[in-house]
Every structure is written in structure tokens, then in C-alpha cells.
Amino acid sequence: MDADAAIIYPFLSLGHELGTGEDEFGWLRRSDDAILNPAELMARLRTDGYIYLPGFHDRAKVEEVRMTILRQLDGMGYLKKMTRLDEGVFDPENPPPAQARAHPLDQRDAALRELLFGGRTMGFYERLFGGAAAHFDFTWFRTKGTGHGSDVHCDVVYMGRGSRNLLTMWTPLGDIDPRMGGLTILEGSHLKGHLLGNYLERDVDTYCTNRGDADAHASGAKGWNGSLSKNPEAVRQRFESRWLTSPEFRMGDALIFGMSMVHGSLDNQTDRIRLSVDNRYQLASEPIDPRWVGETVVGHGPAAKMGMIC
Numbered sequence: 001m002d003a004d005a006a007i008i009y010p011f012l013s014l015g016h017e018l019g020t021g022e023d024e025f026g027w028l029r030r031s032d033d034a035i036l037n038p039a040e041l042m043a044r045l046r047t048d049g050y051i052y053l054p055g056f057h058d059r060a061k062v063e064e065v066r067m068t069i070l071r072q073l074d075g076m077g078y079l080k081k082m083t084r085l086d087e088g089v090f091d092p093e094n095p096p097p098a099q100a101r102a103h104p105l106d107q108r109d110a111a112l113r114e115l116l117f118g119g120r121t122m123g124f125y126e127r128l129f130g131g132a133a134a135h136f137d138f139t140w141f142r143t144k145g146t147g148h149g150s151d152v153h154c155d156v157v158y159m160g161r162g163s164r165n166l167l168t169m170w171t172p173l174g175d176i177d178p179r180m181g182g183l184t185i186l187e188g189s190h191l192k193g194h195l196l197g198n199y200l201e202r203d204v205d206t207y208c209t210n211r212g213d214a215d216a217h218a219s220g221a222k223g224w225n226g227s228l229s230k231n232p233e234a235v236r237q238r239f240e241s242r243w244l245t246s247p248e249f250r251m252g253d254a255l256i257f258g259m260s261m262v263h264g265s266l267d268n269q270t271d272r273i274r275l276s277v278d279n280r281y282q283l284a285s286e287p288i289d290p291r292w293v294g295e296t297v298v299g300h301g302p303a304a305k306m307g308m309i310c
């Protein structure tokens, strides 16, 4: 960490305090200097495994989406009465689930779709990929109250049935400091897949038909959640790497990374909801994971389950 970064609260991830020594922790490299240079951004994606673009989106448009989501959460009774809507203070008696599966937020909201799939964003991906770009129709909403961030994982296990050149874009829908739970990236982990055994070949919706619990997997009653670990410090040591985050993610920022990047997020130590979305983009000419496209996506539902002998 920079010596001048006088941050006085612990960096918690899944209840573990992350070390902040120079060889344990650092800040993400900014790439807003190269926003108009797709070749350079691609080179950074290859070497760093991510590109962090402060100010990528129009902040006013992000704010509009934030308010749309907060209004929905308020309507569902998750926000604390007598607090300002824009602050997103959740009701401690009724905090929202961390992921929006249990309280479906509007995937079709016009402001959301314009932000994530409109000309500014899709034009960027077209220039980056050097060809027509496509996106998954599904948006992953994160609505995290006080408590743990996301398990350490790579995205490929959830969406690896199409192009492997797929990119995730993580978009904070609020100003998020490390106490509120921003995304964490394990530096250089995209180049060290050999340390992951067969993890990168796995798929959360594929199960073994020759095992006794095959029916439970086929129906979705049983399943693997894709987690690599609940202990970020142990993973860091295995990779001899550093956890990277930002001293403050701001509305308008975007963090883009590939399918084999090991990542997670910090715990939320505040009384406000940490709001963000994550989305996926790829070359339109490459195969796309069918679970995540269409008016109503299949997702990880029963129709996505694939049996194999293993």
C-alpha cells in the first residue's frame, strides 16, 4: 500500500483481515490514461489481467440507475425508514439479500440498459475487441448490507459455455471505499491457472450422472456454488501475490477483467447498501453462453443442468 494512504480501518474480506504489507496488498493500476488506445488496453488486459477505468461512465447516468434501484429496494421494504433514499441505509431488521435473486430487480430498466448496453459502452467494446461486440442480457446485481463480501472465485465456472475471451465489467453504483466492500483482484492470478487444479475447467451447472446424488443436482436441489475459497489470505499465499483494490471506487468507474482472474470483494462494515452490477461482453462472432441470453434467461436454473459421466 502507498505509504501516504493513511487508512485506519481494517481491510476485511470474508471475515479475514487482509495484510497491508507491500508484498500483500496494493492499489489497482489506473488505465484511464489509455482509454483512447484500445491496443494498449488489450496489452494491459494480457499483462495485468484487468483494466481499471475511473470515470468510464457518465456519472449522472450511474446516479440515475442507482436511484432507480434504491427506489425498488425501498418498495420492497429493505431501506431504513426516515433516512435519505440516496444514502441507501438499509433496515437492519430486514437487510436485502446480497444478490438480487431473492428480490428480482428490474433487468429491463431503461436507464440500466442504456448505461450498460448503450452506445457509449458497446462502442468501447467494439473498439477494444476490434469487431462487433455482444453482451449477456443478464445483469448481476449486488446489494450487500453489512457482512461478508463475495467468495474468492473466477467467473469462468459460471459462464464458460461460450467464448473464453469474455470480459466482466464491474460497475459500482455508489462511491465505495474499502470499508464498504469494493472488488478485490488477486494480482497476476490470471497467469497462474496451474495453481488452481481443474477449477478453471469446472462448471457450476454440470454434474456427474453416475453418482448417487445426480437427481438432486439435475433439479438444482444440490449444487456447487463456484467458490474457490472462503479464505482470501490463504489463496494469496498460495499465489505468492497481492490483493488489489481501489482506495475509492466512484460512481462512473468500471473495472474490467477476464474469466480466469481470481477475485472477490471486501466486507461491508457500514450501515449502507453496497450497490454494484457486473456484466459480460465479448466479440459477437464468437459463441455465447446460452444460459445468459434471451428475454428470460435460463441462468443456473434446471434447464442449464448438464449431466456427464465422471
Ligand SMILES: O=C(O)CCC(=O)C(=O)O
Pocket (backbone or CB within 6 Å): 142, 149, 150, 155, 168, 169, 170, 183, 263, 264, 265, 276, 277, 278, 279
Ligand atoms: O461485487 C461483488 O462482490 C462480486 C462481483 C463479481 O464477482 C464479479 O464482478 O464477477
